[in-house]
Amino acid sequence: MTRLIVAGALALMGTTAVAGGHLCYEGKTLTEGKLTIATGNPAYYPWVMDDAPESGKGFEAAVAYAVAEEMGLSAENVVWVRTSFDEAIQPGAKNFDINMQQYSITPERDQMVDFSEPYYAAPMAALAVGAVSETEATLDALKGLKWGAVGSTTGAQKLINTIQPSSDPLFYNDNNDVIAAMQAGQIDAALFDLPTALYLSAVVLDGGTILGQFPADRADTPDLFGMLMEEGNPLKECVDAAIMSLTESGELAAIEAEWLQDTTGVPLIQ
Amino acid sequence: MTIADEGSGKPARTRRQIYEDGLRKRSLMIAGTSTVAVVLAIVLLVPLAPGWAAVKKSFFNWDVFSATFPKLLDAFLIDVMIFAWCAPAIAVLGLLIALARDVRNPALYPLRIFSAAFTDVFRGVPVVLTVYLIGFGIPGLGLPRPWNSPYIWGSLALILTYSAYVAEIFRSGIESIHPSQRAAAESLGLSRRDTMWYVILPQAVRRVVPANMNMLIALQKDVALLSFIGPVEIFRQAGVFKSLYANFTPYVGAAVIFLAITIPATRYADYLMAKQRRDRS
Numbered sequence: 001m002t003r004l005i006v007a008g009a010l011a012l013m014g015t016t017a018v019a020g021g022h023l024c025y026e027g028k029t030l031t032e033g034k035l036t037i038a039t040g041n042p043a044y045y046p047w048v049m050d051d052a053p054e055s056g057k058g059f060e061a062a063v064a065y066a067v068a069e070e071m072g073l074s075a076e077n078v079v080w081v082r083t084s085f086d087e088a089i090q091p092g093a094k095n096f097d098i099n100m101q102q103y104s105i106t107p108e109r110d111q112m113v114d115f116s117e118p119y120y121a122a123p124m125a126a127l128a129v130g131a132v133s134e135t136e137a138t139l140d141a142l143k144g145l146k147w148g149a150v151g152s153t154t155g156a157q158k159l160i161n162t163i164q165p166s167s168d169p170l171f172y173n174d175n176n177d178v179i180a181a182m183q184a185g186q187i188d189a190a191l192f193d194l195p196t197a198l199y200l201s202a203v204v205l206d207g208g209t210i211l212g213q214f215p216a217d218r219a220d221t222p223d224l225f226g227m228l229m230e231e232g233n234p235l236k237e238c239v240d241a242a243i244m245s246l247t248e249s250g251e252l253a254a255i256e257a258e259w260l261q262d263t264t265g266v267p268l269i270q
Numbered sequence: 271m272t273i274a275d276e277g278s279g280k281p282a283r284t285r286r287q288i289y290e291d292g293l294r295k296r297s298l299m300i301a302g303t304s305t306v307a308v309v310l311a312i313v314l315l316v317p318l319a320p321g322w323a324a325v326k327k328s329f330f331n332w333d334v335f336s337a338t339f340p341k342l343l344d345a346f347l348i349d350v351m352i353f354a355w356c357a358p359a360i361a362v363l364g365l366l367i368a369l370a371r372d373v374r375n376p377a378l379y380p381l382r383i384f385s386a387a388f389t390d391v392f393r394g395v396p397v398v399l400t401v402y403l404i405g406f407g408i409p410g411l412g413l414p415r416p417w418n419s420p421y422i423w424g425s426l427a428l429i430l431t432y433s434a435y436v437a438e439i440f441r442s443g444i445e446s447i448h449p450s451q452r453a454a455a456e457s458l459g460l461s462r463r464d465t466m467w468y469v470i471l472p473q474a475v476r477r478v479v480p481a482n483m484n485m486l487i488a489l490q491k492d493v494a495l496l497s498f499i500g501p502v503e504i505f506r507q508a509g510v511f512k513s514l515y516a517n518f519t520p521y522v523g524a525a526v527i528f529l530a531i532t533i534p535a536t537r538y539a540d541y542l543m544a545k546q547r548r549d550r551s
Contacts, residue, residue: 089516091324109516112328146415151506152513170420170500171510177406181500184409185418231324 023072024238029097035073037064038096041082044175045199046259047102053080059195059259060100063119066251067227070242085152088228089113097235099228102193104154114236115226117243119252122223124158125197125266126211128189129182135189137212137269139163146170148178148187154223155191162214163191179205193223195260212269327517334519338511342523345507349493352425352503356493357486359429364436371441374462385437392434398495401427405499424496432489439481443474480546483539487532504528 030036039060042051049057056065056075068078081096088099089112098116105115126142128135135141143166149155151171159169170187172178178190182205192200194213201208227243229236246252283291316322370385392400404427409418416422447470455465497506504524511520 085513086518089328089512090518091328092321106514108514112516148500151502151510156510157514168502171497171502171506172500173498177498180406180410181420184406185413185415186409186420186500 024241025071025073025235028233028235028238030095031079033073034077034079035068035071036079036081036095036097037068038081038083038088038099038101040101041084043082043101044196045203046195059120059255060102062255062259063246063252064100066246066255067119067239067242070246071238094230097229097233098239102196102225103228104223105226106154113231114229114233116229116236116239117247118224118226119243119246120225120256120260122193122195122225123213123215124155124191124223125194125213126189126191126269127182127197127201127205127208128211129205129208130185130188132188133207133209133211135211137267139269142189142211142269145188146186148172148181148190150174150178150192153192155193158214158223159191175200175204182208194266198266210266212267215268329518329522331515331517331519334511334515334517335523338508338515338520339523341511342504342507342520342527345502345504346524346527348501348503349490352421352428352493352496352501353490356425356428356432356489359425360432360436360485360489361482363429363433365440367433367437368440368444369466371437372444372466389434389437392431393438395431397428397431397492398498400431401495401498403427404430405496420496420500424499424501428489428492428496432485432492436482436485439478439485440474442481443478444470446477447473477546480539480543483535483542487535487539490531490535491528 025035026032037053039048039053043053043058043060044051045058047058047060049055049061053061053064056062065075065078068075083096083099083101085101088094088096088101088103089109102122103109103115104122105118109115126137128145132145135145139162142163145165146167147159147163147165147169149159149169149171151173156169156171159165170181172181175192175196178187178192179200181187182190189211194210197210197213201210227239229239243252317326319325367385367388370381371389373379373381401424405420405424408423408426409420451469451473452465455469456462460468494503494505497503497509502510504527508520508524512518
């Protein structure tokens with residue numbers, strides 16, 4: 001069975017290679033002729049629709065297939081796997097070529113793993129519930145709220161560095177736990193990237209409102225999403241080239257408009 | 271064979287003692303050599319592994335360690351605080367449950383059923399699950415602040431779980447006291463309650479101190495489970511640093527802090543157990 005697949009992949013590769021000459025990714029992927037992409041378990045809306053990246057629906061799934069195509073890999077040569085954050089940064093052999101789950105590029109992380117060129121600049125947004133939904137979108141007004149965030153996100157850092165709340169923030173394992181704490185009234189507001197905040201306020205959290213977004217350019221650590229790769233992965237130059245060309249051609253912006261169009265029109269936090 | 275130590279005033283050693291000393295020296299030599307060999311093998315061989323450089327950078331990164339350790343220490347104070355109010359509550363509730371299990375009055379039979387069910391349920395459910403259920407569930411009923419604090423309900427979850435264990439320990443202690451003690455106390459005219467309070471419990475509690483020490487050590491680590499429902503104690507703080515640096519060294523730092531507490535506590539429990547064994551024999 002594997003031999004059949006390998007044979008098929010080789011045949012396919014033969015055709016693309018003939019069409020495009022030498023391809024950048026050749027000999028650099030985990031499985032020859034296949035691009036193995038990792039996403040979260042589960043993968044969330046609007047990054048991946050219905051937890052099914054194979055469908056190509058959702059922003060990150062669509063970007064993944066566009067990047068693969070740009071690199072010269074057809075859709076059937078994209079293989080999806082799932083990892084947690086910890087699996088993605090552990091030392092040793094990885095089970096993916098690239099990992100896409102809204103990883104923010106930070107200089108500290110960059111010392112341990114490699115990031116591609118950014119494929120999205122995510123503004124941070126404050127999601128609030130209950131009586132505090134009327135709070136003004138100013139830093140001074142926001143300080144007084146009881147804050148939460150997912151502990152493994154850059155939102156946790158931003159909370160401490162930028163908002164500097166007057167009472168200790170609470171940190172959680174994932175989005176669902178933050179929502180549970182909001183529903184239990186243990187926190188008033190939480191920081192997410194804007195698309196996630198929009199989804200949570202629209203679908204998951206009853207009575208949730210978005211107080212405002214932090215302008216991405218004003219951020220002390222601008223939240224740029226990059227694809228995570230093992231430190232020193234030779235595939236990086238191919239992925240970078242593909243993302244650059246998608247950015248220049250405007251295709252990336254088109255994908256963003258298709259899947260993340262609601263992200264404009266949220267007031268900026270002053 | 272000549273007898274040693276002749277002019278020194280010490281009693282002369284027998285041939286048997288000399289022989290046994292030789293044996294002891296020999297086994298010490300062997301133990302020492304093998305320990306040194308194993309340690310050397312680890313120290314020399316592990317760095318030869320092809321991934322050692324990556325593992326060292328991810329887990330034993332001095333820069334990350336020194337940058338995060340002071341904040342981890344601060345966060346550990348929260349663990350200490352939670353531990354400090356949970357431990358006495360567990361001792362009291364555990365003892366009450368154990369006593370309820372020992373009730374002999376037929377009218378109070380429901381109490382026995384309750385305490386049996388309590389220990390069954392809370393020993394059977396994983397602690398994390400209890401922490402989640404009580405920590406998010408009860409505040410979700412609509413309690414106002416500050417009564418919905420994760421500190422209160424998370425601590426309650428720990429208290430319930432641990433008192434189930436501690437109740438069983440106390441019960442085993444109570445049952446280990448010979449029935450003749452009870453009989454003797456009652457024949458002296460002591461009431462049931464006085465028998466328990468003045469005769470049975472003082473002996474039972476003393477007998478289970480080492481076992482309860484182990485529960486204290488376990489509790490001290492499980493306090494970190496409260497991080498699941500919000501409090502930024504040492505485990506969560508280490509997790510935040512892990513994400514920030516994409517590096518596991520902060521977890522190693524947290525482990526060092528935990529060990530600094532648990533190792534002395536474990537040795538003390540060992541000492542208590544050894545002392546008890548000596549006293550009994």
